[in-house]
Amino acid sequence: MTKSIDPWWKRSVVYQIYPRSFMDSNGDGIGDLQGIISKLDYLQKLGIDVIWLSPIYDSPNDDNGYDIRNYQAIMKEFGTMADFEQLIKEAKHRNIRIVMDLVVNHTSDEHAWFVESRSSINSAYRDYYIWRTGNEHNPPNNWGSVFSGSAWEKDENTNAYYLHLFSKKQPDLNWEHEPLRNEIYDTMTFWLDKGIGGFRMDVINFISKDLQFPNGAIPPNQKYGDGSPFYMNGPRIHTYLREMNERVLRHYDVLTVGEMPGATTEDAQIYTNPENQEVNMVFTFEHMNLDSGPFEKWDVRPLVLKELKRNFEKWQNKLHRVGWNSLYWNNHDQPRIVSRFGDDQMYREESAKMLAICLHMLQGTPYIYQGEELGMTNVQFDAIDDYRDIETLNMYKEKRELGIPHEKIMASIYAKGRDNARTPMQWTADGGFTDGVPWIRMNPNTYGINAEEAIADRSSIFYTYQKLIRLRKELDIITYGNFQLLLPDHPYLFVYKRQTKEEEWLVVANFSKQMEQITCEECNVPHWKGNLIIANYDTLKIEKEIINLRPYEAFVLAYERRQ
Numbered sequence: 001m002t003k004s005i006d007p008w009w010k011r012s013v014v015y016q017i018y019p020r021s022f023m024d025s026n027g028d029g030i031g032d033l034q035g036i037i038s039k040l041d042y043l044q045k046l047g048i049d050v051i052w053l054s055p056i057y058d059s060p061n062d063d064n065g066y067d068i069r070n071y072q073a074i075m076k077e078f079g080t081m082a083d084f085e086q087l088i089k090e091a092k093h094r095n096i097r098i099v100m101d102l103v104v105n106h107t108s109d110e111h112a113w114f115v116e117s118r119s120s121i122n123s124a125y126r127d128y129y130i131w132r133t134g135n136e137h138n139p140p141n142n143w144g145s146v147f148s149g150s151a152w153e154k155d156e157n158t159n160a161y162y163l164h165l166f167s168k169k170q171p172d173l174n175w176e177h178e179p180l181r182n183e184i185y186d187t188m189t190f191w192l193d194k195g196i197g198g199f200r201m202d203v204i205n206f207i208s209k210d211l212q213f214p215n216g217a218i219p220p221n222q223k224y225g226d227g228s229p230f231y232m233n234g235p236r237i238h239t240y241l242r243e244m245n246e247r248v249l250r251h252y253d254v255l256t257v258g259e260m261p262g263a264t265t266e267d268a269q270i271y272t273n274p275e276n277q278e279v280n281m282v283f284t285f286e287h288m289n290l291d292s293g294p295f296e297k298w299d300v301r302p303l304v305l306k307e308l309k310r311n312f313e314k315w316q317n318k319l320h321r322v323g324w325n326s327l328y329w330n331n332h333d334q335p336r337i338v339s340r341f342g343d344d345q346m347y348r349e350e351s352a353k354m355l356a357i358c359l360h361m362l363q364g365t366p367y368i369y370q371g372e373e374l375g376m377t378n379v380q381f382d383a384i385d386d387y388r389d390i391e392t393l394n395m396y397k398e399k400r401e402l403g404i405p406h407e408k409i410m411a412s413i414y415a416k417g418r419d420n421a422r423t424p425m426q427w428t429a430d431g432g433f434t435d436g437v438p439w440i441r442m443n444p445n446t447y448g449i450n451a452e453e454a455i456a457d458r459s460s461i462f463y464t465y466q467k468l469i470r471l472r473k474e475l476d477i478i479t480y481g482n483f484q485l486l487l488p489d490h491p492y493l494f495v496y497k498r499q500t501k502e503e504e505w506l507v508v509a510n511f512s513k514q515m516e517q518i519t520c521e522e523c524n525v526p527h528w529k530g531n532l533i534i535a536n537y538d539t540l541k542i543e544k545e546i547i548n549l550r551p552y553e554a555f556v557l558a559y560e561r562r563q
Ligand code: NOJ
Pocket: 063, 066, 067, 103, 166, 202, 203, 259, 332, 333
């Protein structure tokens, strides 16, 4: 039942590269495009179809490229336009498409548009950004920025405030202004005409703001109001996405994924229903917020597995046959999953494979973040000076000013800081990322966790990912089957079925280091003699009706369906 008319991205696997930390070819300590080209064979061996490149545009790097100074130029540290064109070509030889990061909620404050915009209230570029006068000494409203402090910055030159939902070097663009939208569409066309495979759209559901700019509710113990109800999934978001599609996207056969914090399943149905012609899939966050308190990510809580299962169940079922979702555990903003929901010590290998199997058997397009296929872990630097991420550094400063002890803040950084994902890729036992001094320290655990050793060991995490990617290409049930959650209240086991008319797969994953047991009856299967599709231990431990699951064990059994 191959659905050959379906778009290619439905059975693709995406690999995300954070170029700064992937591979340095010239010894300056910063990853670059030639470094990526030199590792394409590695990615081909893994089997991925698409590379999503975090931003490679010219940028002063206040937020590592998510602050763009020139949308049509390559960041000097990363190389040249010729390098980029070579990358597209070399990737194409290996059947790999390159998806670019489209960061158009904001630019850098060093972008020529903003330099012009701030120069005078009469500037032709004034309305490219969101300017408001405050009242007396206060900003226009109480919104806080995602990176701490107010979301408004006063510009003395014209005595007005500009909005920046992220750092003050990332002023928000004004999507109400048609000439701005036209410029963005031109830029998209510029890259598409170079042969790229699509766009990952940074916080794209933030581009339409409530133009009343109402104050947000102030969460307990916080200084600023939460403006998100007034800028997430805002009033004209669907209009803008449809216009973008009409003007640009529908003329190319590409993948589009909208990063959409705060999108509900109902929102996602609208964004991704093909009839609406907006984006192919969303990149959502509910499952990544389950181990935080309600008001901020730094308020770290243990994961309650039942909540994770219920969340996946909701997303799987609400988008089935309606729209499409991304599947991910990691990206450049998230801590490493093996440290987060697995065990990065004794059961690192087992739990990394378990997490991979559990995620990759779901419906959607999986995203693998660089190093995930090696089971790379979180990092713990003692000194705050060893950290580079603006979000982490601003938060540390703000909390220290409030008198919170260093150790307490560091504990939350160890659990949730974005630099956990940004330490350089571990290629060899002694690092292998650069001949120079890396821009951020390596994780000290490169010995034992690196690509060279992983490739040499047929039982490594790398090969579990390789197999999962291959299975998705070969077996339609992964792409098209429906989803049913079993044992919803079990505190340690994630058990689900995937079904088509002909087949039924049982996926079992133990999220704990304890032994657990399950019976055929609980799983609603006739016996344990299904076809073993993949597992992370050599054989299953079966005693009649019961399977004894070892720490972090996961397996998939396939059954023919009795008609
Ligand atoms: C989301 C990106 O993933 C993150 O890295 C960035 O800091 C913000 N958007 C702002 O662009």
